[in-house]
Amino acid sequence: TQPTQSTDYDAIVIGAGPVGLYQLHLLRERGLSVRTLEAGSGVGGAWYWNRYPGARLDSESYTYQYFFNQELLDEWSWSEEFVTQPELERYYNFVADKLDLRPSIDFDTRVVSTVFDESTHRWTLATEDGRAYTAKYVVAATGILSVPYTPAIEGLDSFQGRMLHTAVWPHEPQSFDGRRVAVIGTGSTGIQIIQALGPVVGELTVFQRSANWATPLNNSPISAERMAELRAAYPDIRDRTQSTSQCFNIESLTEGALDVSEEERRAHFEKLWNMPGLVFLTHNFADVMINEEANDTVVAYLTEKIKQRVNDPEVARKLIPDHRFGQKRPPLEVGYYEVFNQDNVELVNLGEEAILRVTATGIQTTERHLEFDDIILATGFDALAGSFNKLGIVGSGGVALEDWWSDGPRTYLGLTVHHFPNLFMVGPQGVGGNFPASAKGPVDWITQTIADAESDGVARIEATHSAEQEWVDMINATLQITVLKDAQSWITGHNIPGKVKTNFTAYLMPMFMYKDKLASVRANGYEGFDRQASADAPS
Ligand code: NA7
Numbered sequence: 001t002q003p004t005q006s007t008d009y010d011a012i013v014i015g016a017g018p019v020g021l022y023q024l025h026l027l028r029e030r031g032l033s034v035r036t037l038e039a040g041s042g043v044g045g046a047w048y049w050n051r052y053p054g055a056r057l058d059s060e061s062y063t064y065q066y067f068f069n070q071e072l073l074d075e076w077s078w079s080e081e082f083v084t085q086p087e088l089e090r091y092y093n094f095v096a097d098k099l100d101l102r103p104s105i106d107f108d109t110r111v112v113s114t115v116f117d118e119s120t121h122r123w124t125l126a127t128e129d130g131r132a133y134t135a136k137y138v139v140a141a142t143g144i145l146s147v148p149y150t151p152a153i154e155g156l157d158s159f160q161g162r163m164l165h166t167a168v169w170p171h172e173p174q175s176f177d178g179r180r181v182a183v184i185g186t187g188s189t190g191i192q193i194i195q196a197l198g199p200v201v202g203e204l205t206v207f208q209r210s211a212n213w214a215t216p217l218n219n220s221p222i223s224a225e226r227m228a229e230l231r232a233a234y235p236d237i238r239d240r241t242q243s244t245s246q247c248f249n250i251e252s253l254t255e256g257a258l259d260v261s262e263e264e265r266r267a268h269f270e271k272l273w274n275m276p277g278l279v280f281l282t283h284n285f286a287d288v289m290i291n292e293e294a295n296d297t298v299v300a301y302l303t304e305k306i307k308q309r310v311n312d313p314e315v316a317r318k319l320i321p322d323h324r325f326g327q328k329r330p331p332l333e334v335g336y337y338e339v340f341n342q343d344n345v346e347l348v349n350l351g352e353e354a355i356l357r358v359t360a361t362g363i364q365t366t367e368r369h370l371e372f373d374d375i376i377l378a379t380g381f382d383a384l385a386g387s388f389n390k391l392g393i394v395g396s397g398g399v400a401l402e403d404w405w406s407d408g409p410r411t412y413l414g415l416t417v418h419h420f421p422n423l424f425m426v427g428p429q430g431v432g433g434n435f436p437a438s439a440k441g442p443v444d445w446i447t448q449t450i451a452d453a454e455s456d457g458v459a460r461i462e463a464t465h466s467a468e469q470e471w472v473d474m475i476n477a478t479l480q481i482t483v484l485k486d487a488q489s490w491i492t493g494h495n496i497p498g499k500v501k502t503n504f505t506a507y508l509m510p511m512f513m514y515k516d517k518l519a520s521v522r523a524n525g526y527e528g529f530d531r532q533a534s535a536d537a538p539s
Pocket of ligand 1: 184210378
């Protein structure tokens with residue numbers, strides 16, 4: 001039988017999340033034939049998969065949207081400063097419909113192999129169910145937090161109750177009323193689900209490997225008046241989120257915590273405590289992430305807050321982290337600490353009482369057997385390199401991405417990798433933070449780079465080994481000046497046994513430097529790249 005549609009494209013985008021949808025739209029606008037391959041049955045990426053109770057944005061809703069299209073801005077209204085997952089999923093569906101993206105997306109299509117052909121300079125992609133696609137360009141928009149991590153706990157499969165992972169949550173409604181529930185993991189996700197389930201479950205047992213510095217979300221509904229004000233301010237908000245260091249709507253102070261008096265410091269922390277969002281990270285003193293003594297002042301303030309909110313001093317002790325503020329991404333909370341004041345909630349500190357195994361009816365710890373109806377894994381992700389390593393990417397000379405990255409990610413600009421021509425990614429060692437805003441520059445740049453390659457008759461464009469090495473060296477060097485250098489988080493790979501590698505994963509320099517670099521690479525004729533015309537390209 002004849003295939004009903006061509007499976008050969010100019011470009012394939014992998015993923016229909018916030019980054020992939022924008023990339024699809026831009027490449028299509030440039031007149032390229034583009035197909036998006038999406039593993040899920042719908043759009044939204046993280047906001048399609050992470051459907052657990054309480055799943056919510058930690059960025060202000062109106063900073064997390066697309067600003068490139070006036071109709072999108074005019075026709076969409078946000079209901080809360082920080083909306084929940086269903087509203088975000090609706091937003092991405094609204095965008096997909098408005099921009100007519102759906103006809104260009106193949107859903108339920110998981111890419112398992114992505115192989116470069118030296119003779120044609122094209123990529124062949126194979127899907128889990130045996131379909132094949134070819135394209136000159138591939139953009140992997142598979143996300144830095146998208147491969148769910150399930151720890152290898154003995155007996156996990158033997159549990160006869162309901163076992164759920166927050167990152168692959170079922171579409172059918174799940175009731176927890178009156179049930180005995182275990183939650184393993186207290187990162188941003190664990191904290192959101194714990195505070196959502198606290199009021200409804202029969203009994204809740206929280207298994208905590210590391211406590212976290214959670215600060216108040218300070219959410220509120222958005223009234224019609226507030227929405228009108230926000231709309232009027234959209235041009236400013238757009239510009240700010242494109243210029244602050246982590247693409248949030250607010251910037252750090254210029255003075256250090258140690259430059260001001262104790263009273264002034266405390267007054268600023270009190271202000272942050274009552275402000276909405278991730279402000280302890282984004283609007284704190286300038287030295288908090290680079291000076292341990294400055295960081296200690298935040299730790300002291302937040303320690304006091306936890307002690308004030310948790311009734312039992314012993315429980316409060318367990319909830320006080322032993323890492324520096326910001327070494328793990330600080331979660332935002334709404335009544336999280338008060339959950340532990342409920343009689344039907346217990347906190348198990350895994351450092352003092354470890355999980356030995358999961359049984360048919362519950363969890364056996366070093367101290368006792370606990371019976372559960374439900375076990376919820378809020379154990380996070382194989383972050384950063386994880387989703388790219390799963391695409392089965394084999395580049396020029398038969399080099400596998402996973403092998404090339406055996407010492408951790410190696411990229412040029414967080415967007416391209418030596419040995420992998422015509423392949424782009426919004427991946428590790430690139431900018432992060434408020435993701436749709438931080439990914440805008442990279443996606444615009446990828447689009448222009450592909451458009452220029454097309455108009456210049458380029459058959460293959462590939463980062464040079466030396467440009468990549470310089471980028472990796474810069475990434476590794478900048479880590480050393482921040483408190484992240486001895487962090488134990490998904491950003492360093494410490495969340496997964498055996499994952500820590502030599503190369504660091506994130507770009508920590510200011511956003512403006514990244515933007516300048518992208519601009520100068522282009523202005524200097526794609527500095528750091530080999531661009532080969534069809535006739536010159538090796539075959
Ligand atoms: P995180 O932040 O990686 O949190 C995962 C949690 O699961 C964290 O508390 C881990 O402890 C815990 N964990 C992981 N493995 C185990 C085992 N084996 N036993 C017990 N506990 C374990 O993932 P999230 O989904 O919460 O958030 C990820 C990001 O998404 C978040 O930072 C935002 O940027 C959005 P650990 O801290 O590693 O000791």
